[in-house]
Every structure is written in C-alpha cells, then in structure tokens.
Amino acid sequence: MESGREDRRAERLAPGLGAAIFDPTMKNSLQGIYALLRANDPVSAVPTPSGTTMWVVTRYEDSLAVLRDHQRFGNDPGKIYSQEQLDEMYAGLMEHLTEDQVQRLQEVDQAVSRHLLGVDPPDHTRLRKLVSRSFTPKYVEGLRSRVQAITDALIDDLAVGEDRGERVVDLIDRFAFPLPLTVIAEMLGIPLEMREQFRIWSNAAVAFDPTHPGSDMSINDLLYDFIEYIRMLIDEKRKRPADDLLSMLVIAEEEGDRLSEPELVGMAFLLIVAGHETTVNLIGNAMLLFFAHPDQWELLRANPELVRSAVEEVLRHTGPVEHSLSRWVKDPTEIAGQPVAAGDQVVVALASANRDAAQFPDPDRFDITREPGRHLAFGMGIHACLGAPLARMEGQIALSSLVARFPDIRLAVPVWELTPRSGSLIHGVAALPVDLGTRREV
Numbered sequence: 001m002e003s004g005r006e007d008r009r010a011e012r013l014a015p016g017l018g019a020a021i022f023d024p025t026m027k028n029s030l031q032g033i034y035a036l037l038r039a040n041d042p043v044s045a046v047p048t049p050s051g052t053t054m055w056v057v058t059r060y061e062d063s064l065a066v067l068r069d070h071q072r073f074g075n076d077p078g079k080i081y082s083q084e085q086l087d088e089m090y091a092g093l094m095e096h097l098t099e100d101q102v103q104r105l106q107e108v109d110q111a112v113s114r115h116l117l118g119v120d121p122p123d124h125t126r127l128r129k130l131v132s133r134s135f136t137p138k139y140v141e142g143l144r145s146r147v148q149a150i151t152d153a154l155i156d157d158l159a160v161g162e163d164r165g166e167r168v169v170d171l172i173d174r175f176a177f178p179l180p181l182t183v184i185a186e187m188l189g190i191p192l193e194m195r196e197q198f199r200i201w202s203n204a205a206v207a208f209d210p211t212h213p214g215s216d217m218s219i220n221d222l223l224y225d226f227i228e229y230i231r232m233l234i235d236e237k238r239k240r241p242a243d244d245l246l247s248m249l250v251i252a253e254e255e256g257d258r259l260s261e262p263e264l265v266g267m268a269f270l271l272i273v274a275g276h277e278t279t280v281n282l283i284g285n286a287m288l289l290f291f292a293h294p295d296q297w298e299l300l301r302a303n304p305e306l307v308r309s310a311v312e313e314v315l316r317h318t319g320p321v322e323h324s325l326s327r328w329v330k331d332p333t334e335i336a337g338q339p340v341a342a343g344d345q346v347v348v349a350l351a352s353a354n355r356d357a358a359q360f361p362d363p364d365r366f367d368i369t370r371e372p373g374r375h376l377a378f379g380m381g382i383h384a385c386l387g388a389p390l391a392r393m394e395g396q397i398a399l400s401s402l403v404a405r406f407p408d409i410r411l412a413v414p415v416w417e418l419t420p421r422s423g424s425l426i427h428g429v430a431a432l433p434v435d436l437g438t439r440r441e442v
Contacts, residue, residue, distance in 0.1 A: 407437070
C-alpha cells in the first residue's frame, strides 16, 4: 500500500482487522492492513457463520510453521469433524437456500474437494505420487521450447496488431491469460476452443468468500457446469485415452491403486484452475510492478540474465495468491502463543508473510537483484504448489520475451482505474491495458 490515506483507512478498521483480508473493497489497502496485523494482532480471530473461529496468520515464521505442520493442522475437515457435525455446520450456512440449491452446492463441494489441497496423508501422498511425475523440474524443463513457441506466437500477434495501429491492448486478455492456459490445456488434452469458457469457470472457482460459503449461488451454478464438463472429459479419456496428463490420470495405477471418480474430478478441476491462474496473475503483477518501477525494467532490459531473480522478487513482493486455503486445527494447540481450539480454521496470509521485515530486509522495496529468499508465494510443506516449476518457467519466458520485443511498453490508463480480480484468494487485475510502445525486432 502506498498512500497515507489508505493507512488511515486501515487503522479505522481495527479491532477485528483479520476479516478485512476477505473484503473485496479492501484489496488496495491490504499491505497496510497486513502491517498492522503483524505488529498488533499476528494471529487474528475472524468469526465464521458456522460458529467456529478462523485464525489469520500474518508473520513469516508463524506462517512457515503452520504450513509445514500437517500433524497439528489438516486440510480435510472430514478428518476433524464427524459427518453429523459437518452436516449441522453446513445446514446453518445454507438456511437461506432452497432445497435444490442446497443439493447443487453439496454436489459441487463433494466433486471438487478430493484433490491435493483438500486431503491429508495417506490420501495426499498417494495422489501426489500419481500426478507429480508430470511436474518434476526435469519434465517441466522439457516443455521450455513449446512454452517459448506459444509465447512467441502470442507476441507476434501483438506485433501484427501494432503494425495495424493497435497500440493499446489488454495484456491479460491477449497474452497473460492465453499463454498458461494453452500450456495446461495441451498438457491435459483439453480442446482449446473452450478457452473463453474456461476463463469464466476459472473466475468462478477463485471468486469465493471462505467466511460465507454459498453466499453467491451464481458462482456455484457456474462451478456445477464446470464439473459436468470435467466429467464428460474424463468419460472421453476413458473411452479414447491419448498421450496427455488427464488420460494418464484416468488409467494411472500405482502399486495397485487408482484415482476414484471424485479424485479424478477434483484433480482435473485443480489442475485446470491452478495450472494457469498462478501464471496469469504472476505476469500481470510483474508488469504492474515494472510500470511502477521503470528503473527495474531498464535493469532487466540491460541484464536479461536477471529474469530468474526478477520472477522470484515478483512472487515475494506481489505474488498471485493472497492467502492459503483453510487448514483445520486437529487438537487444541497454540500459534505464536495464541490458543486455538480443535476444529478452528487457520488461514495463512502469504502476501503478508512475504513482506515481513523480520525475514526480508526493506520488504516493501521491489528489487530484482535481491537474493532470492524463502518466500511463501507457492506455500510450503507437503501442500506446496505442485506446479511451481512450470509457473516459474512460464513467468521467466514471458518477461524475457516482453522486454526484448516491447522495451517501451507502458501502462495505458491511470493505475487507479484498474479493477482487482474478484474473490479474496487471487491477487491480480481483471484487465491490464498497455501501450506497446516501439517494439524491437528480434
């Protein structure tokens, strides 16, 4: 956060400041809020409609401890609560819904919950083993030439538009979105003609409020359609398997174990959404940071070898994921001296931990020569982002290609006119109008 006015706005929200991180109207003030929380309320209580408490963790060391500790904190509420307790909790959250809406909400919840981020060992260990072979650094490196080719084609298309007088373009729509979506679609074996529909479904998948599930049934309706499409895809792969990741998951067998139908649906859902959302917003956030810090853009232009550290600094300073998904307290314990009860939820504010001065000197400074630290942009521990190597490579290729072909690119509208992405999970902008400037032939 930049202005004193935003600082004062954040101060007026205390106490109970932790809830503000889920407030879409506060997105431009979050770093000021995080600073206040780290200083005054580092494990902040947020009441939930179910009657439990959600704890927002904001300091780096505390966040790292929570993310790494799957003995005390689990990702599967079904391991914490009985089915009767879960039914009672959800009933209270869904009192305002019709019987049909409740059924559709439950169907979506059951369909998308059996993936890597929603289960604990031993299920998590089995699922990760089955899918991890397609995201090893060696495998991802083998995709580099294809990612570069997709990038070059998108940049060539931008250049053709510039030749026709199209100087101002939406960099999200024309570049940051199609690049990673094309990559993950090819990996999974998904038809690219569904690209725009995937964008709608993906927006719905990340536009949720963890403190008020079921509050927007239009989002749930979109996710219901998304799940139905995934089921159709899985059926097609089962009938006609091909050389792609989704076919591999359908037929995968590891030590006599296969993915169940709910696991297949949940994993496909996660791979489609997470497989491109991280990179879309990594690229968008990177360019916004460079527009605000033109000296760093010139530094990258003069020293292309800095692209790796530049991507890491973007991830640390303004990463694409604002906070972790909820984790659940297994038994009564403490976080940084704060007692937390069994059944409570814990959310790690990743964007806050990555600006903790106790871990990162001068944390608000954007410096692409900074020694890469152990930032938490991709999480940590057994639930760390499986696709991190792919997102890093895509980010590096995207920035290297943009700075080489469009060295004079600049923001085409005042920054305050940009619209943040909906939902509290993702940090990014919905559109990024840019003036391509004078391109350089390569």
